[in-house]
Amino acid sequence: MKSLKENFQKKHIIIIGSGIIGKFNALELSELGFQITIIDPAQHKNSSNAALGLLMGNMYQKRKGRSWDLRKQSIELWPKWIKFLQKFNYELKIEKPLIQLTTNEAKFKKLEKFIYENQDQNLRILETDSLFIKNINKAFQTKNIKGMISFKDGRINAKSLLKTLDTYLKNKKINFLEEEIIKIRKSNNQWISITRKNEGIKSDIVIVCNSLKAVDLIDHLSHNIKLIPVLGQAIEVDINDAEVNLLSLPKQFNIDGKNIIPKSKNKLIIGSTDEYSTNPEENIFEKLTDFLDKKPSWLTKDKISKKWFGIRSRPDGNPSPIMKNLENGLIICTGFYKNGILLAPACSKWVANEIKNYFS
Numbered sequence: 001m002k003s004l005k006e007n008f009q010k011k012h013i014i015i016i017g018s019g020i021i022g023k024f025n026a027l028e029l030s031e032l033g034f035q036i037t038i039i040d041p042a043q044h045k046n047s048s049n050a051a052l053g054l055l056m057g058n059m060y061q062k063r064k065g066r067s068w069d070l071r072k073q074s075i076e077l078w079p080k081w082i083k084f085l086q087k088f089n090y091e092l093k094i095e096k097p098l099i100q101l102t103t104n105e106a107k108f109k110k111l112e113k114f115i116y117e118n119q120d121q122n123l124r125i126l127e128t129d130s131l132f133i134k135n136i137n138k139a140f141q142t143k144n145i146k147g148m149i150s151f152k153d154g155r156i157n158a159k160s161l162l163k164t165l166d167t168y169l170k171n172k173k174i175n176f177l178e179e180e181i182i183k184i185r186k187s188n189n190q191w192i193s194i195t196r197k198n199e200g201i202k203s204d205i206v207i208v209c210n211s212l213k214a215v216d217l218i219d220h221l222s223h224n225i226k227l228i229p230v231l232g233q234a235i236e237v238d239i240n241d242a243e244v245n246l247l248s249l250p251k252q253f254n255i256d257g258k259n260i261i262p263k264s265k266n267k268l269i270i271g272s273t274d275e276y277s278t279n280p281e282e283n284i285f286e287k288l289t290d291f292l293d294k295k296p297s298w299l300t301k302d303k304i305s306k307k308w309f310g311i312r313s314r315p316d317g318n319p320s321p322i323m324k325n326l327e328n329g330l331i332i333c334t335g336f337y338k339n340g341i342l343l344a345p346a347c348s349k350w351v352a353n354e355i356k357n358y359f360s
């Protein structure tokens with residue numbers, strides 16, 4: 001009897017969309033032996049390239065349900081994938097820990113309750129006298145910040161991760177087509193993906209990972225799938241100021257929902273917003289620094305050295321993400337308006353299991 005891998009080698013899978021979700025699916029399925037083609041007309045201009053890469057898994061406060069299950073699986077899978085991907089980029093790593101802070105007493109009480117009830121050694125309360133908080137207070141001139149530290153959560157540099165996946169995919173000689181798919185249809189037992197140039201590409205399976213545009217390719221009405229755009233913005237400030245050393249701050253932390261990543265002594269990233277729009281707004285500095293009553297003198301609008309945004313898709317009327325086996329050999333994996341980087345390993349595993357079941 002032929003091995004499963006030999007059987008899979010004859011099966012061709014098309015992945016539409018080459019953000020983190022498309023690329024991670026390609027990695028998982030290529031390791032199982034499938035022939036893969038990824039199709040994307042603009043792989044560097046997507047929301048994955050805008051992501052800050054925070055992996056907020058273990059600090060998620062709901063400890064049951066689908067969302068928690070996906071997070072839990074991803075937390076377990078990430079170390080294995082990092083080890084594997086280090087063969088292609090030895091510098092790839094998850095920077096730990098991750099700190100979540102708030103200026104709101106009621107939110108802090110909730111965090112305390114969560115930590116007390118879970119008795120997880122990897123989660124601890126950070127009181128105002130901890131060194132991390134003291135350094136944050138010194139730099140931001142804040143007083144009332146408190147929160148928690150998660151030793152199991154952290155950050156992966158999203159751009160470096162995408163580049164490493166590209167190196168892997170190239171090394172494995174995975175086909176990549178710089179095309180836009182405008183239609184998919186079934187013909188006998190095969191799927192035909194039609195490009196804008198009106199070329200048809202055949203495959204046994206199609207995985208739709210093209211975020212917002214997924215609804216253009218499937219019968220979204222009968223599958224009850226509606227996606228809405230959510231804009232996320234981030235800024236980099238270059239302070240060029242001896243007043244504060246940004247490297248005295250934790251490597252990554254979050255205050256009242258704003259993620260902060262010191263890059264060097266003088267550079268800091270702050271992100272990101274959740275806006276139900278597709279056009280970046282001008283008052284981004286005010287939005288991203290609204291956790292501060294009074295801004296320290298080094299943090300001013302004119303210090304912004306870079307700003308960027310990404311548009312993600314949020315399912316309307318369904319929980320995020322959308323992972324469905326729509327019909328024989330047509331799978332959708334989209335609607336990652338948040339946490340797409342974190343959830344990529346668990347979601348790719350779900351897709352792989354669906355495909356394995358389909359062929360067995």
Ligand SMILES: Cc1cc2nc3c(=O)[nH]c(=O)nc-3n(C[C@H](O)[C@H](O)[C@H](O)COP(=O)(O)OP(=O)(O)OC[C@H]3O[C@@H](n4cnc5c(N)ncnc54)[C@H](O)[C@@H]3O)c2cc1C
Nearest residue numbers: 017019021046047048052053054181232310339340341342
């Ligand atoms: C500022 C910002 C910060 C973020 N920070 C974090 C974070 O810290 N941690 C985290 O986990 N997540 C974060 N996210 C969220 C994360 O970026 C997303 O959840 C994730 O990138 C979604 O990936 P995706 O592959 O589904 O979509 P995308 O990366 O948007 O990729 C979709 C791809 O589909 C392609 N495509 C579209 N139509 C077609 C077509 N017809 N044919 C072929 N290809 C097509 C597009 O060109 C695109 O490349 C952040 C997002 C933003 C914007």
